[in-house]
Amino acid sequence: MNRILCPLAVCSFLFSACGGQYDVGEASNAGSGGAGGSEASGGSSGESGNGGTSVISGGTGGTTMTGGSGGDMPGNGGASAAAPGTGGSGDTGGATMSGGVGGSDVSGGTGGTMMQATNFVCGVPEFDLEYGEFADAFTIRDRLTRFFFDEGADPSTADPEGEPNEWAPALVHAWLANARSEDTVPAGLAAFMRDFMLDRRDGVDPEFDETLGDAVGFHWGSVVVAQGMTLGSFFATEGDPPETFGMFTDVAQLWPGPSARGAWMADKLFCMPITPGPGNVATPDPPPGQTRREALSASVTQPTCAGCHSIIDPLGFSMEILAPETGEVRTTDNGLPIDASGLFTSPSGVNYMFSDIGMLSASLSTSCDVARCFVTQLFDRAVAVSAIDGYESSDIDWVLYQFAKDDAFTLEDALVSIVQTPAFLN
Numbered sequence: 408m409n410r411i412l413c414p415l416a417v418c419s420f421l422f423s424a425c426g427g428q429y430d431v432g433e434a435s436n437a438g439s440g441g442a443g444g445s446e447a448s449g450g451s452s453g454e455s456g457n458g459g460t461s462v463i464s465g466g467t468g469g470t471t472m473t474g475g476s477g478g479d480m481p482g483n484g485g486a487s488a489a490a491p492g493t494g495g496s497g498d499t500g501g502a503t504m505s506g507g508v509g510g511s512d513v514s515g516g517t518g519g520t521m522m523q524a525t526n527f528v529c530g531v532p533e534f535d536l537e538y539g540e541f542a543d544a545f546t547i548r549d550r551l552t553r554f555f556f557d558e559g560a561d562p563s564t565a566d567p568e569g570e571p572n573e574w575a576p577a578l579v580h581a582w583l584a585n586a587r588s589e590d591t592v593p594a595g596l597a598a599f600m601r602d603f604m605l606d607r608r609d610g611v612d613p614e615f616d617e618t619l620g621d622a623v624g625f626h627w628g629s630v631v632v633a634q635g636m637t638l639g640s641f642f643a644t645e646g647d648p649p650e651t652f653g654m655f656t657d658v659a660q661l662w663p664g665p666s667a668r669g670a671w672m673a674d675k676l677f678c679m680p681i682t683p684g685p686g687n688v689a690t691p692d693p694p695p696g697q698t699r700r701e702a703l704s705a706s707v708t709q710p711t712c713a714g715c716h717s718i719i720d721p722l723g724f725s726m727e728i729l730a731p732e733t734g735e736v737r738t739t740d741n742g743l744p745i746d747a748s749g750l751f752t753s754p755s756g757v758n759y760m761f762s763d764i765g766m767l768s769a770s771l772s773t774s775c776d777v778a779r780c781f782v783t784q785l786f787d788r789a790v791a792v793s794a795i796d797g798y799e800s801s802d803i804d805w806v807l808y809q810f811a812k813d814d815a816f817t818l819e820d821a822l823v824s825i826v827q828t829p830a831f832l833n
Contacts, residue, residue: 528812529775531804538572539833547571548578550793550831555582557594557792575826583819586632597621597628599788604659607671607683615659623659631818638781638816639772643765652764655726656734662723663731664690665703666716669723676771677753678780681715698740700724721749725764773814775807778821782806785825798830 526533541547544566552560567574586593601624608615630636642653654660662668674680693702707716727747730737739745747763753776761767771777786798786806809824810816825831 528808529778531808533808534801534805536572536805536827536829538829541571541832544571547575547832550789550795551575551578551826553595553793554789554826555579555593555595557598571832572827575832576823579823579826580819583632583822587634590629592625592628592632595788595792596631597624599785600624600627600631602788603627603675603784604654604657607667607674608659619658623657626657627654631822634819636818637772638774638778638818639768640818642768642771652729652768655764655768656729658734660726660729661731661734665700665723665727666690666707666719667723668726669719669721672722673719673751675784676777676780678783679718679754681719693741695741696743698727698743698745700727700740700746718751721751722767724749725761725767728763728765773816775811778811778816779803779807782810782821782825785821786830789825789831793831795830798828802828802830 545560545562548564548566549560552558567578582593601620604623604627605620627641630640633640640653642655644651644653660668660671662671670681670683690699691702691706693699697705703720707713707720725747727740727745728736728738737745747761749761751759751761751767753759755776757774757776759767759770759774761770782803786803789795790797805828806821806824810821
């Protein structure tokens with residue numbers, strides 16, 4: 408019998424700053440055209456309508472994707488680049504792809520002009536950091552060593568010369584290279600990964616051997632340190648198909664039940680912590696003719712439990728193909744085929760549909776939700792140990808952009824970017 412999470416009242420959970428529009432690509436910012444409406448009321452290619460704006464801008468005027476009042480069929484205004492509206496001509500007014508009244512791609516009345524496109528990564532536009540006054544070199548160096556090594560800086564060591572936003576990332580690159588050459592892991596990174604993997608175990612699995620914590624921290628800290636490791640390195644080993652499912656087969660993930668597994672995933676991967684339920688509630692052992700999933704689902708139908716379990720259990724069920732005692736891959740539970748499929752909706756509104764943890768792992772490897780959550784936890788660690796005052800959402804955004812650009816999600820990029828932020832340097 409294993410405990411499950413079933414709150415006494417309604418489900419209580421917190422969302423971190425994981426929001427944003429998570430589409431990688433470019434968004435154009437065009438000038439305004441004629442009178443516009445909402446996206447929903449606009450005309451589309453092949454039909455007339457009542458103007459509209461794009462998802463990028465609202466109010467009055469058009470954008471790259473829309474025109475002024477009217478659709479793209481002949482009417483009062485132009486919309487698409489191919490269809491003039493009433494009053495349009497081939498040689499008057501307007502600007503490419505942006506029309507006012509009677510606009511088209513080469514014609515129109517009063518129209519806007521195209522503006523320079525802005526690059527977006529994980530919903531974050533490209534932007535430059537703005538620093539105030541830098542802290543003194545020793546203070547910055549002390550923050551860095553506490554974050555990486557869990558100890559203060561040596562005051563007898565000479566401080567680097569030059570701008571901190573140049574020498575701070577250079578120090579991090581050097582420390583990581585040295586750790587690789589000596590097959591070590593900086594103590595701060597090992598402690599971060601230990602806490603990351605073991606968080607939420609208090610009161611859930613009292614029989615778990617905490618002495619394994621250091622080994623878990625060192626192992627996953629070495630993944631962070633290794634050359635070229637990415638976010639996906641946490642969730643699968645190299646190979647096609649992967650030999651294991653990364654951290655999901657680690658001894659730390661041998662949770663007592665699907666709900667506990669799912670609660671850890673929601674918390675540590677999506678920054679969506681779920682309040683633990685009462686300790687005397689247990690995951691029922693499946694009776695003959697039922698899988699563990701079926702038995703658990705039948706036991707949490709009451710409203711006070713269903714709210715939270717509908718969020719965390721799909722994540723936990725994805726791991727049912729991994730034996731809870733060993734982490735080894737299995738195909739049956741209680742003699743029956745395993746159903747590990749599910750759907751999870753992140754706090755940002757992204758839907759993750761999967762057949763099992765293998766399919767989900769592939770999505771997590773390039774997930775902006777997971778990347779943002781991971782960066783946020785790194786900053787939380789830095790605040791806790793490095794005596795920095797805190798961080799702004801712009802610090803998170805900038806690091807996330809550097810981390811995820813070009814779909815790289817390289818762990819070294821995340822670490823190096825963090826120490827370049829105003830949170831660390833001002």
